[in-house]
Every structure is written in structure tokens, then in C-alpha cells.
Amino acid sequence: MSEEKKIPYKIYLSEDEIPKQWYNVRADMKNKPAPLLNPGTHKPMGFEDLRPVFCDELIKQELDDTTPYVDIPQEVQDFYKMYRPAPLVRAYCLEKALGTPAKIYYKFEGNNTSGSHKLNSAIVQAYYAKKQGLKGVTTETGAGQWGTALSMASAYLGIDCKVYMVKVSYEQKPFRREVMRTYGASVTPSPSMETEIGKKINAEHPGTTGSLGCAISEAVEVATKTEGYRYVLGSVLNQVLLHQTVIGLEAKAALDKYGITPDIIIGCAGGGSNLGGLISPFMGEKLRGEKDYRIIAVEPASCPSFTRGKFAYDFCDTGMVCPLAKMYTLGSNFIPSANHAGGLRYHGMSPILSQLYHDGYMEAVTAEQTSVFEAAQRFARVEGILPAPESSHAIKVAIDEALKCKETGEEKTILFGLTGTGYFDMVAYQKYNDGEMTDYIPSDEELQKSFATLPDVGEL
Numbered sequence: 001m002s003e004e005k006k007i008p009y010k011i012y013l014s015e016d017e018i019p020k021q022w023y024n025v026r027a028d029m030k031n032k033p034a035p036l037l038n039p040g041t042h043k044p045m046g047f048e049d050l051r052p053v054f055c056d057e058l059i060k061q062e063l064d065d066t067t068p069y070v071d072i073p074q075e076v077q078d079f080y081k082m083y084r085p086a087p088l089v090r091a092y093c094l095e096k097a098l099g100t101p102a103k104i105y106y107k108f109e110g111n112n113t114s115g116s117h118k119l120n121s122a123i124v125q126a127y128y129a130k131k132q133g134l135k136g137v138t139t140e141t142g143a144g145q146w147g148t149a150l151s152m153a154s155a156y157l158g159i160d161c162k163v164y165m166v167k168v169s170y171e172q173k174p175f176r177r178e179v180m181r182t183y184g185a186s187v188t189p190s191p192s193m194e195t196e197i198g199k200k201i202n203a204e205h206p207g208t209t210g211s212l213g214c215a216i217s218e219a220v221e222v223a224t225k226t227e228g229y230r231y232v233l234g235s236v237l238n239q240v241l242l243h244q245t246v247i248g249l250e251a252k253a254a255l256d257k258y259g260i261t262p263d264i265i266i267g268c269a270g271g272g273s274n275l276g277g278l279i280s281p282f283m284g285e286k287l288r289g290e291k292d293y294r295i296i297a298v299e300p301a302s303c304p305s306f307t308r309g310k311f312a313y314d315f316c317d318t319g320m321v322c323p324l325a326k327m328y329t330l331g332s333n334f335i336p337s338a339n340h341a342g343g344l345r346y347h348g349m350s351p352i353l354s355q356l357y358h359d360g361y362m363e364a365v366t367a368e369q370t371s372v373f374e375a376a377q378r379f380a381r382v383e384g385i386l387p388a389p390e391s392s393h394a395i396k397v398a399i400d401e402a403l404k405c406k407e408t409g410e411e412k413t414i415l416f417g418l419t420g421t422g423y424f425d426m427v428a429y430q431k432y433n434d435g436e437m438t439d440y441i442p443s444d445e446e447l448q449k450s451f452a453t454l455p456d457v458g459e460l
């Protein structure tokens with residue numbers, strides 16, 4: 001481009017420019033993510049093996065390592081139009097406040113009631129469940145964004161939605177619960193006394209406040225035992241990452257309009273779905289040798305799957321009923337300390353991102369929660385959005401990188417994912433504002449203890 005166009009604060013796409021296909025990055029990966037294994041026999045699981053748990057069309061997407069582009073059903077495209085395209089924002093105000101020559105962009109996914117990107121996949125999963133003629137879906141939720149997103153999608157399509165909510169969140173976030181109930185979902189604190197696994201966990205750990213892994217086991221049990229129901233999951237799985245590529249495809253289309261190429265792409269990583277969705281089109285170029293980008297995953301220091309976990313087959317849930325996935329994991333027994341980034345507390349990581357990280361295509365760093373809230377506050381005060389604690393991990397590292405540019409004078413272009421808003425996290429903000437927030441980093445001994453529970457799958 002000969003003359004640089006003035007870049008607006010927000011780069012919007014038109015409705016027609018919302019992607020009509022998702023991009024499947026696995027098609028361009030030389031080393032594919034490892035297959036899911038049966039937790040009992042340790043044999044790779046095919047379509048038929050997964051049918052009792054998941055919807056048929058979603059299983060096909062889960063197992064498809066070769067199709068580069070997958071059509072987005074028209075009904076889903078229409079739903080996307082209600083809240084997409086999501087804006088790509090040039091953080092001029094933040095740049096000015098930091099005094100950095102870096103150019104900072106963020107893709108904002110918080111413009112819907114779930115307050116996060118999770119709706120992008122929830123609507124797809126509910127759509128395929130409905131299309132298969134199912135009555136409803138079951139799921140777990142921790143912080144509540146995923147449960148909210150799935151409740152919204154299920155209400156829209158007129159199917160039933162049963163949410164198992166980690167007990168501690170159920171009690172601490174009553175408003176989240178009411179949002180889900182307003183959308184017609186039933187919300188049960190987990191572990192409950194309604195399932196075999198819930199009863200067992202309650203008996204073994206009286207007074208437990210639950211975990212994501214435990215809520216997953218309950219939701220899977222209910223789905224497999226109830227006629228006309230299937231289980232759906234909001235992160236980690238290949239299919240979810242595929243749906244979330246609308247984030248990256250839109251971001252790339254917006255940047256391309258102005259001939260902008262990011263140098264660094266940053267995202268927070270819980271199970272890896274927003275990060276995977278944001279980076280996929282860029283990673284595709286990197287994998288095909290067309291372009292190079294620095295890609296950084298940011299995880300909480302209290303739940304460091306990439307940076308301190310093992311790349312191994314592990315259980316996805318506490319009850320050990322789900323398929324085994326090969327991923328960076330802290331062990332399915334790992335219970336992170338009570339940090340405030342609820343959506344980043346999962347013990348494992350997307351098998352796709354795990355493979356890409358293992359093969360050296362991306363980096364990972366950790367951030368401690370007080371520094372994350374410091375970044376959140378700094379951002380909120382100049383950019384006008386109150387960010388989710390999860391998203392603020394990405395903000396923290398984007399600011400760090402921008403400040404490095406200030407030292408070196410480099411005008412790097414930074415793109416990060418702002419996954420959502422933090423209105424339901426005001427207890428956490430209150431702790432931070434009162435100076436009562438603490439940081440917790442698990443010891444090596446703690447991690448060793450939970451690595452000891454990794455299943456031995458032998459040579460494959």
C-alpha cells in the first residue's frame with residue numbers, strides 16, 4: 001500500500017462479511033492432534049463410539065482432520081448476525097496512556113448477554129442437537145459464561161438445557177444462575193445428589209464445593225442416561241475451536257481492509273477455544289510457510305497447563321467417563337486455587353493447541369492474578385470496557401509487549417483477543433480494589449502429586 005489509510009477506532013465489517021465457513025486449522029497441520037481414546041480400553045474412538053455422548057454432526061467435525069473449510073449452516077449465520085460482526089478496536093487511548101509506539105488492536109467478543117465468545121459455539125452445538133431431533137442438551141459451567149451462552153442458544157432454538165454448575169460458583173454468582181434460568185435452563189449445583197457420580201463424590205468429599213471436572217462427569221452421565229439428550233462442551237474440543245474461528249476470520253478480514261499485518265497475536269488460554277479461534281487463520285499461513293507471526297498464550301500462574309503441565313493422555317473429567325485426550329495437562333485431579341479467572345481453571349488444554357505448542361509454533365507465558373487485575377484496571381480506565389478477568393490475562397501481556405516497544409522504539413503491531421466483560425466478577429474486582437487479592441502458584445510437589453494420576457496408555 002502506497003499511502004497509509006487513517007485507521008478508525010473501530011474497524012467494522014458489514015453483515016455480508018461475517019464468515020460463511022469456518023477454517024479447520026488441522027487441515028494444514030503436519031502433525032495432527034492425537035485421537036481421543038476410550039477411557040476403558042485405550043483404543044482410539046471413532047464415530048460410533050462417540051455417538052452415545054455427542055451429537056452426530058459434531059462428532060464428524062471433531063474427527064475431521066482434513067477438510068480446510070466447513071460451511072456454517074444458514075440458521076447459524078442468521079443468529080450470528082444478531083451480535084456479529086464483533087468490532088476490531090484500535091486501542092488508540094491505551095497506546096497514548098502507555099506512551100508506546102506499538103499499535104494495539106483487540107477483537108472484542110463481549111457484546112452479547114453471555115458476556116463472552118462462548119455464544120459462537122453454543123449456537124452451533126444447540127443447532128446440530130435440534131437438527132438431529134434431540135430434546136435437549138446437558139453441560140457443565142464454571143464461571144457461568146458457557147452455561148449462559150448455551151441457555152441463550154437453547155432458548156432460541158426451543159430445546160431443553162440442563163446445566164451443572166460448579167457449586168462454589170452457583171453460590172457465589174447467583175445472578176449468573178438467574179440469567180440462565182431466565183433463558184429457561186435448569187441449573188443444578190455440582191456435585192449434586194441426582195447422579196451416581198455426584199453421590200459418589202459427595203460421599204468421598206463431604207462439603208466439597210465442586211470442580212469443572214466433576215460437573216462434566218455429572219453432565220455426561222445425565223446425557224447418556226436420558227433419552228433424547230446429548231452432552232455439549234464449551235471449550236477444549238476440536239469442534240469448539242473450529243466454531244470459534246469466526247473470531248480470527250473476522251479479525252483477519254478487518255485487518256486486511258487496511259493492509260495491517262500483526263507481529264504479535266495474544267490470547268488468554270483456559271481450554272484454548274478463543275485463542276485457537278483467534279489465531280487459526282494466522283496459524284494456517286504460518287503452517288503453510290506464507291507468513292510468520294509471534295503467537296502467545298497467556299495462562300494464570302495458578303493453573304499453568306502449557307508452561308508447567310505434561311503433554312500426555314489424560315482424563316477430561318474427574319469421574320473418568322469422558323474420552324482421554326492428549327494434551328498439556330496438570331492432571332485431572334488438579335484443583336487450582338480459588339483464583340478469580342473462573343474460565344481459565346481447567347486442568348487441560350485443547351489438543352490442537354497442545355500439538356502446535358509442542359511443535360514450536362506458539363509460545364506460552366503465565367500471569368499472576370494481581371498483575372492481571374492491575375492491567376484490567378488500567379485498560380478499563382482508558383478503553384471504556386470493564387474486561388473479564390480471563391480476558392485481562394491477554395491485556396496484561398499486550399501491555400507488557402507494548403511497553404517493551406516503548407523501550408526499543410519498535411512500532412510493532414499487536415493483536416489480542418478481548419474475550420468478554422467482567423460485570424459478574426465484581427467480587428473479584430472488590431478484592432483487588434480493597435488490596436486483598438493474593439497470588440497463588442502451585443508448588444512442584446503439588447503438581448507431581450497430580451501428575452502421578454495420569455493414566456498409563458502404553459505405547460500407541
Ligand SMILES: *Cc1c(COP(=O)(O)O)cnc(C)c1O
Pocket residue numbers: 115116117118145146234235236268269270271272273274275343344388390391419420421
Ligand atoms: C471461557 C472463557 C475464557 C476461556 O476459555 P477458552 O476456551 O480458553 O477460550 C476466556 N474468556 C472468557 C470471557 C470466557 O468466558
